[in-house]
Amino acid sequence: MFDSPLSASAYDVLGVAPDVDDDALRKAYRLRLRQTHPDTGGDAATFVQVQRAWELVGTADARAAYDRGHGFGSSAAPEWSDAAGSASDATSWRAPRAASRDTRPRARSHGHPGGWRRERYLDLMREWVGRGVPLEDPYDPALVRTAPHHLRRLLADALAEEATARIVADLGMGYTVWHDVMAEGRDAGSDDKIDHIVLGPSGLYGVLSEDFGGPVGVRRGEIVGDGVVGTPIADLVARVRGMGRAAGVRFRGAIVVLPDDDLDQAITELGKVRGVPVAVVARSALSTILRRGLTGARAMGGNEVFDARTRLQQRVRFA
Structure with missing residues (x-):
């Protein structure tokens, strides 16, 4: 929270x-x-x-x-001094550490989850602090806490994408995941992307990882709340449809995953939006929905999964 x-x-x-x-x-x-x-x-x-x-x-x-x-109290370093917090102060905001050796089968993973937003955050943080001013630790809690909202939003979304990537990696070798995929017709480096594309026996799904900083709801097929800007569901559906057309594959649905504390219930299925089944799910329920699929979605056979993976590999570009 x-x-x-x-x-x-x-x-x-x-x-x-x-x-x-x-x-x-x-x-x-x-x-x-x-x-x-x-x-x-x-x-x-x-x-x-x-x-x-x-x-x-x-x-x-x-x-x-x-x-x-x-970053509160007398122990907090000045906002952008050379002495800004130690590595233990903000481990949850830093780039993920290399995982310890794990012999369990993992999903096939391509791309760098949260990478585009991490890089953008670092560039804009340096600009905000000012040229020539030392920036020893861009993740120092005192610094992050005082940063403009758009910078904190970039970091929050990068963390959300990284959290989703850890979950989908544990789905197992029957799944393939592409992270930070450019939407069709957009240039590399644009924020107009699909955070994750997940392919497995339950189907092919486009996934948006978000953190709006507080509780949200769903009204008329769209996410609403104090921190919500724009139309996240409509944008995700448009990107999923564009990728499906370009790669010649059929998505079984679009999923928005949010922090557990920000939702009243773990899984909310909204039916179809522009022909694409949509669900809003809590992070802890993501594995469940990806393993079982959305309501009414047809499971994919081995040959169908192989064909979809081949087509996507040929078409996907990363941010």
């Missing part, structure tokens, strides 16, 4: 400044509990956030650990 670069901090949720003393912090927590409790007309999701925030900063040890990891 608080691990995304877009998420409000625990202090924001409790409505206090990060340097508030312990007594004031406790009073703020009790006030926010009363304000958000569902029995008194409060919002259930916000009530849970308040409780989670208190778990993170409600004791001296927990608060000290939270402050170190998120």
Whole structure:
């Protein structure tokens, strides 16, 4: 809930400044509990956030650990000094570490998940800090927290893509995945892309990995919420249809995957949008939906999977 670069901090949720003393912090927590409790007309999701925030900063040890990891307090380095946070301060925001040797069969993977957005984030972060100013650690929590929203959004989406890539890799050798695929008719380097294309026995799916920084809903076949910009589902469907036409393959559906805390239910199937079945799923449910397929989607035989993989390999370009 608080691990995304877009998420409000625990202090924001409790409505206090990060340097508030312990007594004031406790009073703020009790006030926010009363304000958000569902029995008194409060919002259930916000009530849970308040409780989670208190778990993170409600004791001296927990608060000290939270402050170190998120760039708060006297231990936080200046926003872009040479001493900006150590590698342990923001491990969840850094590029994924090389996985330890795993002998389990993995899905075939092509492309670099989150790579385009990581590179764009680093370029724009350097521009924002300013030419000639040392940028020792672009993932320092204090720096990320103060960055403009569009920079934090780039990093959040890169992290979302990397999280999805880890999940689909565990689907096994019967699956093939392409990451950061350019949409048809677009130039390399454009943000107009399909985050993941997943091919397996349950079908061929285009997947969008997103993090809007808070709870979202679905209305009239589209994702809605405070952090939602544009039409994510309509854009994904358009890209999937374009790739299908260009490669001569048939997609069985389009899937939008979001952080678990941002959805009321794990799997929401929306029916067809412009002829393409669509589902919005929580990250923890992604494996389930990719293994079973969307409702009504026909499973693919071995020869059909081989043909689709060959056609895609010939057509796919990476961002």
